[in-house]
Amino acid sequence: MAWFRKPKQPLRSADKRDLPSEIFKKCNGCGELVYRERLAQNAQVCPECGFHSRIPPEQYLTLLLDAGSFVERETNLHSLDLLEFHDLKPYRERLAAAEQKLGRRDSVVVGDGVVDGIPVCIAVMDFRFLGGSMGSVVGEKVARTIRRALELRRPLIIVSASGGARMQEGIYSLMQLAKTSSALARLHEAGIPFISVITDPTTGGTTASFAMLGDVHLAEPGALIGFAGPRVIEETIKQALPKGFQRSEFLREHGMVDRVVDRRELKQTLVLLLRHMWTGWDEEA
């Protein structure tokens, strides 16, 4: 037994673990502890590894729109429980809990805004609200936003984050795919740009409708984007899925997404695209 052996020092990370979580946040990408303030300065993108943490609609509106330009619309709509759906919990209770927790009435925020001087109509989904699922209210708010873009002749931006159709609204939720896509058919014919920004995660009926109907598709790095969820596919084919399957980069390689864009460069990219596709906006303004 050595008398003078240096007592083993606990690993440095043990100190880190004691650091107050209000100052640091562990990155889900690289595991490093990052100053919350630095994360905030980087739009919740890890400055070490570039991992994009999910952010709520308000942050996207701040990030993408000119300061103070956002005017929220269609705030009065809220979901009904037409099927009186009751699984392990009644749908009404799930709705009320989400409303209470998030202080909004459904999983999408819509309105008007300005992007570097260009007036746009915008919708941003909130994955935290029942998984960003699309029921009647989401379908109607998105459809109204599309119609407004058509009426005012303003480019449309939709930031998606959604698990797909809302099962608790049954066939009504499925038909929201048709409602939103039908309105987009007219926007398409009117020659008004629609840029679809796809964030983590976007699957199911949301991908199988407006998220995949943009003139240009931008995706945040590493976002899960697909039709079927990875678990459903694994269960169907009885095989493990390859690494990176259904991530933004995979979709870009397979031709479903135009560009994978770092969140911090999203606005700049939107501006460039809008100026290419939307000539004449300033004459009309």
Place this chain on the structure above:
Amino acid sequence: MATPLHLEFERDIVELQKQIDALLRSAEEKGIDVSSEVRVLGAKLEVLKVEIFQNLTPLEQVHVARHPRRPHTLDYVSRLFTDWVELSGDRTFRDDGAVVGGWARLNGDSIMVVGHQKGRDMKANLKRNFGSPHPEGYRKSLRLMYLAEKFRRPVVTFIDTPGAYPGVGAEERGQAEAIARNIREMARLRIPVVSVVIGEGGSGGALAIGVGNRILMLEHAIYSVISPEGCAAILWRTAAEREKAARALKLTSSELFKRGIADEIILEPPGGAHADWDETGQRVKEALMRHLDELKTMEPEALVRDRQAKFEAIGEWAEED
């Protein structure tokens, strides 16, 4: 004919049918007259069929919609139409056997038919992928619908799918994009479009060929945002609760009609569509002709407006502070 498969709740019907068959056989062997007995049993059988099929639970309806003996798209094609010319391929990747399409004549008029196609045995199902299309199936559908539009012919679609296929290749080739594009493009077709749900209306995979001016449903067909099994697995955390999920999803034809999504229910013969393919076909044909006659009088712009207004009106919400 393949072995007549039947569902659990059809057992009494099958038993009674066997009795009648046995009676007829022995009568023939022994040369005796059993016509009055057969008449009585036959009447009893009809009553039984009606009784059983009028009181199906939602999950039983799902099973009837998936019945292995139920007529599929090509069974309707051969009964309803003449001059059938099947067309293949999406001109991009391959031909998808889960979707069939082509020119046909309905009562003398040229139409374009597109439908999901299920198989009845293992070999056919390998070719048909159990009626679950890949993106190329949807792209083929759209190609054929554009063809119909080019030559100003109406489109009739037959919906019968468990859903779009969830697989690696399907995702790589853009399952979601293919469905989304079909939905948007169907919304702007300048020709009449009538969709008939003949069996399973499985979510986005069904809607991708279902944006019609009219949606007709066979009595025992279903239309749902997710299968009862899938819904139960997610919301009840076990697929065993499919009975509850089937009830909760309100996926039967009567529910869809009540909610204004299905425009008409086509009643099935006693014992379901699988009991009498010809009679079912006749009823579908009659309904199709009636709806197409109405739509034929409409201008292209009016058809587009009608279809868009129909789908954009679906949904229920409250609007107050």
